[in-house]
Amino acid sequence: MKMQLYTRKNIDFILHDVLEVEELCKNDYFKNHSKETFDLVLDMADEVSKKTSLPAFVDSDRNQPALTDGHVKVHSGLHAFTKAYADAGMIASTFDESFGGQQLPKTIYAATEYVGMSAHNSFMMFTDLANGCSNLIATFGNQEQKELYVPKLLSAEWLSSMCLTEPQAGSSLSEITTKASPQTNGTFKISGQKVFISAGDHDITPNIVHLVLARIEGAPAGVKGISLFIVPKNRVEDLSQSNDVTSIGIFHKMGQKATPAMHLAFGANDNCVGYLLGKANQGLTQMFKMMNGARLGVGMTGIACASAAYHHSLKYAKERIQGKRLDLNQKAASVTIVEHPDVRRMLLRQKAIVEGGLAFMLQCYFYIDQIRVNPVKKSYYDTLLELLTPVAKTFGAEMGIVSVNQGLQVLGGYGYTEDFP
Amino acid sequence: MKMQLYTRKNIDFILHDVLEVEELCKNDYFKNHSKETFDLVLDMADEVSKKTSLPAFVDSDRNQPALTDGHVKVHSGLHAFTKAYADAGMIASTFDESFGGQQLPKTIYAATEYVGMSAHNSFMMFTDLANGCSNLIATFGNQEQKELYVPKLLSAEWLSSMCLTEPQAGSSLSEITTKASPQTNGTFKISGQKVFISAGDHDITPNIVHLVLARIEGAPAGVKGISLFIVPKNRVEDLSQSNDVTSIGIFHKMGQKATPAMHLAFGANDNCVGYLLGKANQGLTQMFKMMNGARLGVGMTGIACASAAYHHSLKYAKERIQGKRLDLNQKAASVTIVEHPDVRRMLLRQKAIVEGGLAFMLQCYFYIDQIRVNPVKKSYYDTLLELLTPVAKTFGAEMGIVSVNQGLQVLGGYGYTEDFP
Numbered sequence: 001m002k003m004q005l006y007t008r009k010n011i012d013f014i015l016h017d018v019l020e021v022e023e024l025c026k027n028d029y030f031k032n033h034s035k036e037t038f039d040l041v042l043d044m045a046d047e048v049s050k051k052t053s054l055p056a057f058v059d060s061d062r063n064q065p066a067l068t069d070g071h072v073k074v075h076s077g078l079h080a081f082t083k084a085y086a087d088a089g090m091i092a093s094t095f096d097e098s099f100g101g102q103q104l105p106k107t108i109y110a111a112t113e114y115v116g117m118s119a120h121n122s123f124m125m126f127t128d129l130a131n132g133c134s135n136l137i138a139t140f141g142n143q144e145q146k147e148l149y150v151p152k153l154l155s156a157e158w159l160s161s162m163c164l165t166e167p168q169a170g171s172s173l174s175e176i177t178t179k180a181s182p183q184t185n186g187t188f189k190i191s192g193q194k195v196f197i198s199a200g201d202h203d204i205t206p207n208i209v210h211l212v213l214a215r216i217e218g219a220p221a222g223v224k225g226i227s228l229f230i231v232p233k234n235r236v237e238d239l240s241q242s243n244d245v246t247s248i249g250i251f252h253k254m255g256q257k258a259t260p261a262m263h264l265a266f267g268a269n270d271n272c273v274g275y276l277l278g279k280a281n282q283g284l285t286q287m288f289k290m291m292n293g294a295r296l297g298v299g300m301t302g303i304a305c306a307s308a309a310y311h312h313s314l315k316y317a318k319e320r321i322q323g324k325r326l327d328l329n330q331k332a333a334s335v336t337i338v339e340h341p342d343v344r345r346m347l348l349r350q351k352a353i354v355e356g357g358l359a360f361m362l363q364c365y366f367y368i369d370q371i372r373v374n375p376v377k378k379s380y381y382d383t384l385l386e387l388l389t390p391v392a393k394t395f396g397a398e399m400g401i402v403s404v405n406q407g408l409q410v411l412g413g414y415g416y417t418e419d420f421p
Numbered sequence: 422m423k424m425q426l427y428t429r430k431n432i433d434f435i436l437h438d439v440l441e442v443e444e445l446c447k448n449d450y451f452k453n454h455s456k457e458t459f460d461l462v463l464d465m466a467d468e469v470s471k472k473t474s475l476p477a478f479v480d481s482d483r484n485q486p487a488l489t490d491g492h493v494k495v496h497s498g499l500h501a502f503t504k505a506y507a508d509a510g511m512i513a514s515t516f517d518e519s520f521g522g523q524q525l526p527k528t529i530y531a532a533t534e535y536v537g538m539s540a541h542n543s544f545m546m547f548t549d550l551a552n553g554c555s556n557l558i559a560t561f562g563n564q565e566q567k568e569l570y571v572p573k574l575l576s577a578e579w580l581s582s583m584c585l586t587e588p589q590a591g592s593s594l595s596e597i598t599t600k601a602s603p604q605t606n607g608t609f610k611i612s613g614q615k616v617f618i619s620a621g622d623h624d625i626t627p628n629i630v631h632l633v634l635a636r637i638e639g640a641p642a643g644v645k646g647i648s649l650f651i652v653p654k655n656r657v658e659d660l661s662q663s664n665d666v667t668s669i670g671i672f673h674k675m676g677q678k679a680t681p682a683m684h685l686a687f688g689a690n691d692n693c694v695g696y697l698l699g700k701a702n703q704g705l706t707q708m709f710k711m712m713n714g715a716r717l718g719v720g721m722t723g724i725a726c727a728s729a730a731y732h733h734s735l736k737y738a739k740e741r742i743q744g745k746r747l748d749l750n751q752k753a754a755s756v757t758i759v760e761h762p763d764v765r766r767m768l769l770r771q772k773a774i775v776e777g778g779l780a781f782m783l784q785c786y787f788y789i790d791q792i793r794v795n796p797v798k799k800s801y802y803d804t805l806l807e808l809l810t811p812v813a814k815t816f817g818a819e820m821g822i823v824s825v826n827q828g829l830q831v832l833g834g835y836g837y838t839e840d841f842p
């Protein structure tokens with residue numbers, strides 16, 4: 001499957017003709033960038049995807065990771081992808097130069113996300129989590145935490161997960177019960193269970209940095225008593241020692257199948273050490289810094305899926321010969337189905353979703369960049385993003401389904417099989 | 422999974438309070454029926470489903486039939502189901518008493534379809550095809566064909582398939598190329614390939630009766646040159662002799678997974694005998710008699726899926742405890758999610774789809790019964806059905822997706838896994 005599942009011209013149009021994103025480079029923070037560097041990172045995202053994740057898509061979608069004897073083995077293509085993506089500097093791209101980052105505008109980062117996710121949104125979960133968790137540690141961590149974790153995550157030497165949901169609490173985070181007991185040395189003992197932890201276990205890296213929401217003993221009830229902890233899978237001082245984080249179950253999702261969704265137990269043997277990240281009882285507020293990025297990421301995933309579906313169905317419609325043109329003699333030869341008005345209608349609906357959806361998503365990321373270059377208008381853009389973030393998440397996700405559904409219709413009976421594309 | 426995925430009270434309300442279906446029994450054809458006999462067949466459909474198809478649902482959905490060495494093995498529960506369903510007289514129920522049928526109104530038959538499909542729509546494909554193909558043979562067949570095939574199909578001693586779609590033609594039936602060459606003994610040699618043939622091969626019965634659209638050599642181009650043939654898998658005079666119908670591929674559909682969707686080759690060794698059913702070049706018109714029933718069946722399948730999803734999500738919502746009631750003290754105990762307004766909204770949407778959709782579907786079948794009891798208004802009801810059949814097909818199918826989607830949302834993260842329900 002050596003095809004391209006997005007249109008570069010469309011990205012360039014939104015970035016340069018609509019948003020005039022190069023204007024950002026007048027700001028000191030972005031001063032080392034230009035259209036040329038933006039082009040380079042987009043080329044890089046394309047190259048890594050085409051070399052590693054796109055060729056692995058079908059195989060990794062058909063063969064989901066399994067939990068065997070407490071260990072999870074993921075697709076070999078995922079090992080290659082995370083390494084290549086990190087080596088290309090893509091995980092670190094938006095970080096400060098002091099962390100080895102490129103200080104890339106979020107708008108451009110988001111465009112590379114679109115490129116990578118259109119090829120394989122499930123693989124991108126791993127690198128996105130590394131980026132998001134690093135960002136949390138870089139923002140709220142102490143000096144020691146920043147130095148220990150951030151470089152390792154940005155280089156994908158280790159990877160990470162975010163652990164919010166619990167079996168009894170679902171999305172009601174106020175009801176989580178995972179416990180953190182203070183120890184005399186300033187660390188905490190963590191105990192509890194988390195479910196649906198994407199990338200919560202795998203065999204790619206020798207350690208996994210879990211960011212875990214838990215309650216410090218005696219904390220207030222509800223959301224005001226939740227703190228955020230760094231909980232490594234293995235002890236950071238000696239990776240051969242387990243930190244008592246065990247994989248006790250794996251969920252089989254109906255999509256994004258290459259990413260294991262784990263059921264994790266922390267401290268089943270009362271031996272799980274956690275490190276407070278940021279301030280006690282501020283866990284949810286801190287986590288939502290990352291969650292807002294993740295919510296935009298969900299919308300972008302939807303648009304990337306819409307894009308993959310559109311490019312697949314467009315290709316099929318241009319190749320598949322069936323039926324006569326309505327406006328020609330019915331004894332004429334059959335034509336490719338792209339010539340039929342109803343097929344064109346479906347393809348155009350997909351195209352509108354992809355182009356409009358991408359423009360909307362990039363606009364949101366552009367507002368984040370505006371906060372940096374235009375700090376006097378921070379509260380204006382913050383308010384705008386507060387309004388638009390849930391809209392972008394839902395619009396992208398729901399429209400992704402619509403586009404995939406239309407693409408399925410374009411492929412006819414073949415569309416309803418697991419055998420295409 | 423010993424639960425019921427439909428509400429009998431709802432069926433009874435539509436049949437008796439809305440449609441007053443017992444009025445049909447005043448007609449001579451239905452005179453042996455009454456509310457009591459209607460109740461009996463509905464009870465029977467329920468009993469067979471609960472004993473055979475419902476318990477096999479999860480396992481048969483997870484383990485799709487495979488094509489091995491040219492043979493297809495289907496789930497063992499499907500063997501038990503087709504036998505039990507036929508033994509209960511359900512396949513034959515709408516047939517004339519001369520065929521051993523019960524002359525059951527189509528409206529009641531449709532209600533039993535709903536009961537059976539809510540338990541397992543994929544298993545029901547086999548018995549529905551036996552009913553539909555028997556109906557075609559009973560209507561257009563000669564005496565010999567009626568005597569040979571109809572009793573065997575109604576008793577599920579043999580089963581059947583309908584073979585329309587070809588690889589190059591898709592849904593453009595005017596472009597089909599399967600060939601029928603007249604032989605001196607009045608039979609035809611059939612050669613060509615068909616795809617997406619539901620129940621096109623299996624190990625349930627010693628023979629499979631394929632109804633195949635093909636062109637007699639020299640027939641006019643387009644739809645006016647298509648004839649319908651009976652093509653048994655094995656020779657009817659000696660079942661140990663193959664009739665040169667070979668399974669050359671199997672598609673893996675994303676739903677209805679217990680039903681194999683076959684790629685069949687007819688006459689690969691120039692040794693496939695077909696028997697003309699009805700008149701030459703009238704194949705499509707004849708087939709559409711069955712297709713109209715099948716189109717209503719698609720709508721009913723959608724509503725049955727909507728019903729299964731609704732009853733599953735309702736059960737989950739009544740058991741799952743999460744979150745506080747909005748109108749109570751937030752320190753009160755958490756409640757079952759059915760108490761949350763947004764969950765109720767989703768459940769009510771599902772309920773409206775199920776009840777409204779079922780009423781609409783049964784209304785269509787009721788019009789078919791009206792043609793029999795009210796023959797002077799035949800053209801009125803025919804026209805009404807011509808209008809409503811495609812609407813019912815699409816409405817049921819599309820609304821089925823909406824209900825399943827809402828049900829998935831009610832189940833939260835669990836809904837997006839293959840592990841629930």
